[in-house]
Amino acid sequence: MIFQADLCGYCGACASVCPLGIIELNGYKIEVLEGCNNCKNCIHICPLGAFQEAKKDEI
């Protein structure tokens, strides 16, 4: 998964659907920790399309 910070609206929807709890909303900053299992929940839920699928060699 690729996160584009410039598209983020800081709503935390991504953090709420991450099954691993590795997305943290810290004020006006999203931190994506290591360990993504590529479940794509964040991609589906982000209202602003800030998450996109990574190419295979980027996962």
Add this chain to the structure above:
Amino acid sequence: MKYDVVVVGGRISGSIASLYASKQDVNVLMIEKNQEIGTPVQCAGGVTRSFFETLQMKPPQKLICSEIEGAILHAPDGEKFLTKNSLLQGYILERKMLDKALAIKSAEAGTDIMLKAQVKDLIIEKGQVKGVIVRHQGKLLEIPSKIVIGADGVESQVARMAGLHNGHNPQDLISCAQYEMVGLDIDPEILEFYFGFNKAPGGYVWIFPKGENRANVGLGVRYGANSAIYYLNKFISHLKGKIVELNVGGVPIGGPLKKTYSHGVLLTGDAAGHVDPVTGGGMHLSAVCSSLAGKIAAEAVINENLSSSYLSRYEKEWKKRIGKNLQRSLKYRALFDNMDDEELNSLIKFLNTNDFKSLSTLSILKLAREYPKLFLVLKNIL
């Protein structure tokens, strides 16, 4: 630094919970991750009169943008249904100002407020939550407390840290985007809702007036091939207004969490899933549940009983007040989830004509047998 009650989250649920705890003369700290209360806005600002009645407050006139008298439902085929049922009457508020007003009320009652503070973990001893670990102004602080109330929204870290929730299923979250717009041709007393798979798959579009020509125009989507902002940009392309604000958010519509309390912890607001699964509205439920959370947390401190069994009275109490409504709303959501555009067209036609024949070919009739009160409710509400 040591408190009786720490409330995590400084929006309306946090402010109401901390206000009701502080009213009982216990030491209360409210922690907010942002540097100001009320932003970024994640709400359309609509609230029923019951919100203020529950809080025994007069609606502050300076926060009211418009008073609502009714609503128009737009079917996917363009058919409109206007209703002026008293249950729809309420206010569109300047939400960020409401959050701040409630935080001020809580502070005046004695609550300390810590801004730009991120809860990193709970202090847990022998299974009992005994405070929070917070990052604040470059330092990691341990703040002991007897009770922690998680009012930290849909992405609640307190719920995860307390082992009460492990994240939402995306099907139970609606992805929302909203513009505040000016220069619109609207009726300032009427809400508008648009339905249809092309407009807002799995959700609906709302126009909530904030004055003569100003409104929050937003939508929520699920199962969409594109993000909420894509559908919103498409919808507003035929409107003449100008954009003055953008808000986004995820709204939990899967019903309340299985458990909203633990040893030394209570959850409230979006963090507890206290949101109506059909409308996505939660402020009226926050008023009920968050005031209970604050009151019962303070009572637990005063009675020196912080056990899970004592705190279970919070869940018993909110279930008594709103539990049945939430469960019924969940069933209706399941019903609406199964309706396609043709069925929505027929339903709105039915509401206009009151003619049950228009429903005879619909699969909702079969479903309605399982929920016979639905039509009664629709007729009463609409």
